[in-house]
Amino acid sequence: MSKQPVEQFLDSSRLKQAYINGEWIALSGNAPFDVINPATEEPAATIHLGNRDDLNKAVAAAKAAFPIWANTPVETRLAALDKIIELIEARTELLANLMSLEMGATLAYARGTQVPLAAAHIRVARENLAKYEFTEMRGTTAVTREPIGVAGLITPWNWPLYQVTAKVGPALAVGCSIILKPSELSPLSALAFAQIIHDAGVPAGVFNLVNGNGIDVGEPMASHPDIDMISFTGSTRAGVLVAQAAAPTVKRVGQELGGKSPNILLPDADFASAVGPGVQAGMRNNGQSCSAPTRMLVPRERLAEVEKLAAESAESIVIGLADNELATHGPVANKPQFERVQTMIQRGIDEGARCVTGGTGRPEGFDRGYYVRPTVFSDVTPDMDIAQEEIFGPVLCLIPYDSVEHAIQIANDTVYGLAAHVQSTDLDAARKVARQIRCGQVLINYPTWDPQAPFGGFKQSGSGREYGIEGLEEYLEIKAIVGFETQA
Template sequence: MKIIDQNYINGEFKTIDSSKRLTLKNPTTEEDIAQIYLSTPAEMDEAIHCAATTFESFSQTSIDTRMDILQRIHDELHKYEEELIDLAVLEFGATITTTRRRTKNAINLFLAIKEELKSYDFIKKDDYSITIKEGVGVIGVIIPWNANLAHLCSNIAPAIALGCTLVIKPSEFNALETQAFLECLHRANIPKGVVNVVHGTGEVVGEILTKHPLVNAISFIGSTKTGKRIFENCSKTIKRMTLELGGKSPTVLLEDANLAEVIPHVLSSAYSNSGQACHAGSRLLVPKAKVNEVKRLLLETIQKLKIGDPKNEETKIGPMINQTQFNTVQDYIKSGIEEGAQLLCGGLGRVQEFEKGYFVKPTVFICQDQTLKIVQEEIFGPVLCVLPYESEQEALNMANDTLFGLSAYVFSSDETKAYEFAKQIRSGRVLINTAASKAKNPPFGGMKQSGLGRMGGRYSMDAFCEIKSILF
């Protein structure tokens, strides 16, 4: 069993000064795979002071220097890409096909940001003023367990591009992948103190990070509940914030949608990452006259989805990350049954063919009531709610009847019609006729209680900037 007992501070692996630790299990087999030691507030404070001191010099480095650092990190991660994939599958249980694609995209972010850096408008001049964009300073980053490497890369790359320094609290549940990533970072020989990583819980070291006066900005990806706590903490020192929070994304099938073609995309979105995705299309809005046909197609398609070992190339749905998340999803399924939603398939309990592993049955509810708990709250598991509508105006009202606004999906045979509908959805992102766009680094973030700010390519760099005007 692997032991993770070191933070990464000032370019060195430093032994954690605590006896508190957490045992990680393989979610597929429930076997113990690692123990991670949990840091103290003093260790987080040390990392923050290191980042603040380093910022003074790193912020003055040249663009060429930073471009070279981005290239070196990319190259080193690329060498160990297969190891990173294997570790993510082992400790998170994401399917290997999803993990392979996500890992490659995450590593390539360093090249994408390097390319953006070549033409980024740091200085803009006119007759009587000069406007300067400069790095915000020390960025505190808190990331979740459902896309660990992607979130590490999407924060580190733009921060380095702007000459910022970072203190990162990764999820405790991704310790193996994080350790492998840090070893790559160390071999890339980046300047000491630019990236600092402290293992621990949000209640202990996360609190220090979000309240600390030397931290200039916070980038957080996670639940809306935790985001509200971070918002409150940051307000004490008026920190800049980028918050990518929860979602309850609608998938809208317009009247002319080709259902046979669309349903696989619907389930691909709803069960993305085994449902453990903030952008999952977990509310399916269907014309009332087509509900029976949709039910039939959903059942046929779900029966073909392979559930099981995430290392198998054909697997589409893996386990929940741990027992706690499995229990959470079970509670929601129980709530849906008790509140009177029609259970189309799935339901309570582990997938029958597995004696071990946190495998939730792919579940579909038919819901006549928008106020049900399973319709309004983020479940973070493979649970889809089907909601009939009478008119497109009602569909739009239902799509927007949520506290969240992270993602949405619209399907129609008429792309122009879908676009006009998409413009009216209150969401940071709307996908038309697909569950996975091929767009390169579009802005990503939410409206309403799905967050503040945007990440992705140039937008990530803008999020980590301060703007200064010099006037004549």
Template structure:
């Protein structure tokens, strides 16, 4: 059992003022693996005061020194990677092989890209007209992160904020506090000064206290669109800067010239990885009408290869969902879709023996759906793929854009120029062509109801600056 007594505030572990504790549940078996503080307004107030007090000193620290400290932190994560990967698997159920490859690999790569981008920014001098342009750190940043890629999302917010000269109060998801606690230890060991980084725990109460606190200058949040709207409304009252990476219902367009046998396995990967609990998952597969039946057969059969298993086993491809709440919601959405007329084209096999105690869900591929159905319009955040038919490139773009979301997208074609032309017309924050891997040097974020602002690389650091112009006569 792991126990976290309180937050990491002003360079020390401080007992929480909250009376309650949150049990951290392993979704693979429903068993508690430890406890974390429930968090409260008093914890937040202490952390914000510490961050405010440390701001002037950290902002004036030479950029080269900030870079050196964060580079040591990167090495600290690498040294403790096996420990952190195991914690992430225990907390949210992702297979251990995926934890090591992605849940650790992505934040390490993000560190490298962000450090390189900061070195580039630090060497620039910008003059426009008679003015010299300076980048000033925003101030105290409240970073509120999700459970699906817990360490990766922490790194994507905390590292650029610290490099920019901001101080930070981090609130991780209440489902995944343990990797955040290790991260706090690593930053402290790397030499981040007291108060520059602070960590509080808890759920909605803690998050609301952070958003509302007058000492917070910026909120960087990743989570649901519903929560993002609430944060933006509260932040607007005091004109806090916000960066919001929210939900998605991203389209994956297959054009009529692709090799469907080759594309189908990748299309399932783009939807089902991390048990479908990925904001950028490509969950709407838009295929040529004349090839729809063929695609249904292919992905329906291939879905059997994504049957869930014990996440601690190295060969497991899909673990449980992160919680029983997530599992229940996804199953209810599928049942409602079937009631509306959707057809399950995957095998729908029963769970393997021995998994009934966990938050497991057999992956589902649905067809005979339309854009008016909730299963097509709303984010499931689970292993559910919807197949829709298009009647040519323009129609495919129309269907892709018929969504309140705009976070990610995919296009497949034997002609890369054709794929690029289609991608340019999709209203979304980023599009991958022919299965391209995530590029951490490129900006990541959404349009429409998928959010505001961008993360990763140079653009991610720029979010944490205010621009100042000093003009000569």
């Protein structure tokens, strides 16, 4: 019997290689590293991790390829992006299976959300490139935007393909060359994406991938003098280290970091239809999203009503194995995250918050795997750790407020400022509140995801923007050519 595509992929030598200068090559580092399936706690695959020597090879290849790719016609880059989109869609099943193995997404969620949203980032980059004006005239001065150069991309484990394409799409579109370091905890879909880049005919050296950890590859990427910018998505703690490493070379650093996003239910909101979607949004991808609205702010007099609705929604979540078509949620992605979530749930109990549903330990019926009970806390005060720290799991805090002004104060009372939600039947009221929340993106009444909406943070949630035109321009430098035209 012939092997299925995922089996063929896991048996292939590329898991132990880097993709550099258009070829799969052996890593100098060659350190084996098990990728753990969070549903079984057993290895799903073994990859090899690279080191500084591997990174240097990738940087040399990207540096040599940059001037050629930067000067290719827009039509050539558009055609490459079209082919990448086609191949992502054609290989949905392989990519979905790999993400299920590496970070625990159910197959249904990986097929229906993780892969399509990843393809959407490439599609948006293609659409924006097709209409982008790289030169504008200001009198006799030409203001041009040119690719910044070699881009180092460091991506996280929670949305392993989605975050890759959010960076690779615009970088490729404008003419940058790339070195990608995916998270070593969930690298499989990124390796499959590298093969897609190869099969799409992207020229050698334009895209390179080196697996590795933060010490041996991530830090040298940030400090490398021949890398012109770093785009990093991950924790605020790690983001600070990346910025410090990058500082001596004065390169651009774009960072999408942590969040503790509020969801304000204004007094006039339709609570019966607003609470449930808010719970599901906070627990989407098992709460492993930096923008997850994990603080639900509600009028104090409506708290009991919200508790009941929130518990019902959390208890409707079906936890199961990847191939269970009825399952909405699998395990959290890795052991450190499982332990972190368990610690924070216990801390919430110790702090005096009231556990409405969920709690510590695995859900009933699971004695292995990094499965977490969807948990709702009430009577949470803004100073509690569970209201201030990013838990990154399916844990929701219900925080009562006494006035709209009080709600806005609570919403802004964290070190983060990534995203927020506002629910109201009065659109003008929602808009007024949205303008007062210090964060990079506000969503009113659970709108459809918009990949053209710029995304990024205020405060310790990062700097720079991804998605949309703003995400494209992160990879561009501005040049003014004064006297470009003769004065009349």
